[in-house]
Amino acid sequence: MYISPANKSKLSKKTNYYQDSDGNKFLIQDGLPNFIYPKELPKSDLESIEWYKNNAADYDEFLPLTFETFGVDEDIERGKMINALKLEKDHKVLEIGCGTGRDSEKIAKELGENGELYLQDISKEILKIGVEKFSKKIFQPKIEFSLANGYYLPFEDNYFDRVFHFGGLNTFGDIKRAFEEMVRVCKPGGRIIVGDENMPIWLRETEFGKVLMNSNPHYKYNLPLEHLPVEARNVKLEWFIGGVFYFISFDVGIGEPKANIDFEIPGVRGGTHRTRYYGHIEGVDQETVELAKKARQKNGKSMHRWLNEAIKNAAIKELEE
Numbered sequence: 001m002y003i004s005p006a007n008k009s010k011l012s013k014k015t016n017y018y019q020d021s022d023g024n025k026f027l028i029q030d031g032l033p034n035f036i037y038p039k040e041l042p043k044s045d046l047e048s049i050e051w052y053k054n055n056a057a058d059y060d061e062f063l064p065l066t067f068e069t070f071g072v073d074e075d076i077e078r079g080k081m082i083n084a085l086k087l088e089k090d091h092k093v094l095e096i097g098c099g100t101g102r103d104s105e106k107i108a109k110e111l112g113e114n115g116e117l118y119l120q121d122i123s124k125e126i127l128k129i130g131v132e133k134f135s136k137k138i139f140q141p142k143i144e145f146s147l148a149n150g151y152y153l154p155f156e157d158n159y160f161d162r163v164f165h166f167g168g169l170n171t172f173g174d175i176k177r178a179f180e181e182m183v184r185v186c187k188p189g190g191r192i193i194v195g196d197e198n199m200p201i202w203l204r205e206t207e208f209g210k211v212l213m214n215s216n217p218h219y220k221y222n223l224p225l226e227h228l229p230v231e232a233r234n235v236k237l238e239w240f241i242g243g244v245f246y247f248i249s250f251d252v253g254i255g256e257p258k259a260n261i262d263f264e265i266p267g268v269r270g271g272t273h274r275t276r277y278y279g280h281i282e283g284v285d286q287e288t289v290e291l292a293k294k295a296r297q298k299n300g301k302s303m304h305r306w307l308n309e310a311i312k313n314a315a316i317k318e319l320e321e
């Protein structure tokens with residue numbers, strides 16, 4: 001079910017690589033397909049890759065400190081996101097930036113033998129720790145690991161029921177594209193959850209805010225609200241883990257939300273929401289406005305109806321001459 005992250009074409013599988021229709025090759029090393037694309041990544045992604053190359057081995061030892069700082073239980077806090085995913089046994093789930101698999105194990109436990117869990121990350125070093133952990137445990141769903149960039153996904157359109165990411169979004173080189181890709185691979189009616197660090201704006205001038213942002217500058221990142229896709233429905237945002245991490249959950253709709261913008265709005269002005277938006281033509285002078293107001297008042301039509309008829313009749317007459 002993998003496709004090319006470069007041109008979305010189907011892949012042909014060779015002995016130790018996949019190849020797309022343009023000849024792009026994606027190597028399979030130590031059993032892990034490497035779909036990382038583009039070949040030249042933005043600085044923030046290169047820095048992430050470098051950081052995890054040097055720190056992957058210590059990640060699981062030091063990560064619990066984040067939860068201890070706020071006196072909260074990691075299982076309970078992560079459980080809030082997993083509950084919000086509303087998983088069902090046969091779901092196909094994608095976790096982007098799964099790291100060493102701390103949420104992945106919780107997701108895998110919720111899925112049955114018809115479920116599928118695709119785990120991906122951009123860092124080879126950290127993903128290998130996840131692979132190693134999973135190799136020692138037995139889970140019911142089919143589980144596949146791959147190296148890939150979270151905003152160039154190597155997956156077919158509409159494949160997943162759930163898409164999940166926690167902890168890396170702030171530094172993704174293209175956050176808007178990441179959301180577009182999540183929506184592309186998720187079925188309409190599916191659900192997406194993303195989260196990362198964020199010091200709420202009302203705490204940024206407090207001692208709590210300043211001290212924590214000094215130690216971990218990632219708390220300074222803004223919420224990615226302007227990047228949310230138009231397909232996002234039932235959007236919920238909450239902070240957890242001491243109130244300095246957020247997660248956003250939403251259901252995936254089709255296109256823009258629908259509204260009735262074509263009913264006649266009662267009152268003097270009249271028109272519909274649509275005609276008020278699209279119906280602008282050149283302005284007229286003040287004297288004409290006053291005359292039009294009087295004429296409208298005389299026959300009791302809304303200004304929209306009167307104007308529409310007056311302009312239409314004048315235009316038809318002109319065109320007939």
Ligand SMILES: C[S@@+](CC[C@H](N)C(=O)[O-])C[C@H]1O[C@@H](n2cnc3c(N)ncnc32)[C@H](O)[C@@H]1O
Pocket residue numbers: 045048049052096097098099100101102103120121122123126148149150151165166167168169171172173
């Ligand atoms: C803080 S760790 C979180 C790991 C895991 N989700 C967790 O909660 O423990 C951030 C992860 O995002 C990954 N990451 C960073 N940039 C990425 C990108 N562009 N695409 C995919 N993964 C990325 C990192 O390699 C790292 O494993």
